[in-house]
Amino acid sequence: MNTQNKEAVHRITIVGGGAGGLELAVRLGKKLGKSGKAIITLVDASRTHLWKPLLHQVAAGTLDSHADEREYFALARSNHFDFRLGRMDGLSRDKKEIYLAPTLDENGIELLPRQAISYDSLVIALGSQTNDFGTPGARENSIMLDSLAAAERFHQKLINCCLRAQTQDQVAGEGRFTVTIIGGGATGVELAAELHMTTKILSSYGLVNFHPEKDLKIVIVDASPRLLQMLPERLSESVARELRSIAIEVHTNEKVVEVSKAGVQMASGKFIPSGIVVWAAGIKAPEFLKDLDGLECNRINQLVVNRNLQTTRDPAIFALGDCCACPQGEGLPNVPPRAQSAHQQASTLAKSLIRQLQGKSLLEFTYKDHGSLVSLGNYSTVGSLMGAIASGSVFIEGTLAKWMYWSLHKHHQVAVNGLFHTWLSTWAETIDRVRNPRIKLH
Structure with a gap:
């Protein structure tokens, strides 16, 4: 040309x-x-x-x-x-x-x-990007998972805290290391479940003095009356029940007014001492x-x-x-x-x-809500499929929900990479799961 x-x-x-x-x-x-x-x-x-x-x-x-x-x-x-x-x-x-x-x-x-x-x-x-709503100290003292760099920085801090817990018995006055996640939306609850699963796996890789339940505390804080406020209440209740069953602490109806290096301060007067704070509440x-x-x-x-x-x-x-x-x-x-x-x-x-x-008119966009899926790592996956029946939605969980959550990612890969390359990469992922550790250790 x-x-x-x-x-x-x-x-x-x-x-x-x-x-x-x-x-x-x-x-x-x-x-x-x-x-x-x-x-x-x-x-x-x-x-x-x-x-x-x-x-x-x-x-x-x-x-x-x-x-x-x-x-x-x-x-x-x-x-x-x-x-x-x-x-x-x-x-x-x-x-x-x-x-x-x-x-x-x-x-x-x-x-x-x-x-x-x-x-x-x-x-x-x-x-x-994450919206901190102008909360004092939020941007300076918390990690916002807006980018790959931020996610990798959080991972390094998590691994370091688990390694440090190896010597906890020898350090007088140290208690449980707390990760506080501000925001009870999909990102917050999925991160909490993944963290719990990660620390359990990590303790099996030679960290004999690290005990997930004893040394690490995971807390979710949200200003709404319940987790996943924008999703169906039944889905929200199922997620909250699953999180509490694996000892993840949930605080709803709690507005965060300040994040400091020492922890998270709520409007109610409650204070949560925190080693790592993740802000996952709101977007802009x-x-x-x-x-x-x-x-x-x-x-x-x-x-x-x-x-x-x-x-x-x-x-x-x-x-x-x-x-x-x-x-x-x-x-x-x-x-x-x-x-x-x-x-x-x-x-x-x-x-x-x-x-x-081609000289034709533009199309109007019509949004079709296909429902929502929330993955809790290996513990569970729950979801609501919209429009599946006349009454509006079907609630799903377990293996079917896990498969559908996995397929969302594959659907994106097909749109970007094509069907054949996605098929090849899926086989490569399967081989890597056998060859590599279940979690990234560095």
Whole structure:
């Protein structure tokens, strides 16, 4: 393709390589990029992709992130899109350009200069980050599982505390090491169960003086009346019952007012001394989306879009996933920030952008709630399948729920890697489970 023709081709730029953004880039690359009908560019600040719902397993050490990461450059080559490394920090709607901050190496030396990328259609799919609601000390004294780096930092602290517990009998005055998880949503409860399972396994790897029940205490704190407040009450009760059966302490109706190096202070006056604090309560879109060249956003920085996933003030800019506030209809709440939402939006938007190039109208997005699944490691999996029967939902648990939770990840892998490569990687995972320790020990 010569330069003149290339400049005339429609340019679709996608910012954010999470579940929705990457799936969209792959779909458009195969449909438009391969045939030269459009130039598809994916932008991300990281060089690799990891499915975000797996971060709690990385933190607990039950998943080696290197086994599941995919290189964006390799994905781009095999799926006919371009990849640009960088973090978006600005936008010019008049020039139709986005701006990427300089990329630095581990020593702070500039690796890539400031960049400008042009677009005809822009899709912002930057996901979300943890919302600490301005709680004093939260950002300084707790770990927020927003990234792979944060999950790996938590894992190192956990392993170190377990090693330190080996000498606990010799250190006068030391009690149980406490991990406090603030937030009783899916991330919080899944992390708690994985941690309990990890420490039990760890004690069998030569840490003869480390006793999970005696040396480690896991606590969940949530301001809502019950865990998993947004999910069906029956599912919530089942999860709470399972957590308490493995000695995980649960505090509901407790608002955290301060996080210090010593622990967590609640509004009720209760104080929990803590060695590690994980903040997993609430989300917000990245801060720089607020007032991004006049685009409308809500109080948690989400870009406001219409049913076509177009931003309200610029029809050439779209948003999907956790970073957008998408209406469902009159009297209904916005589409919930879940992985299934991002997947459905990516599928709809891929069809819409193809139709747009054909001179056809955009499709309206309709969210279909397929239910929720919560995994408690090897202990249990529970879920609610929506729309399964006329009355609305079917409650499932046990082996069926475990299989369906596993299949969610596989579904994402198929969307990104294709069926054959997913089949191969699944066999590789099975072999690795036999060859490697059950948890990551470093």
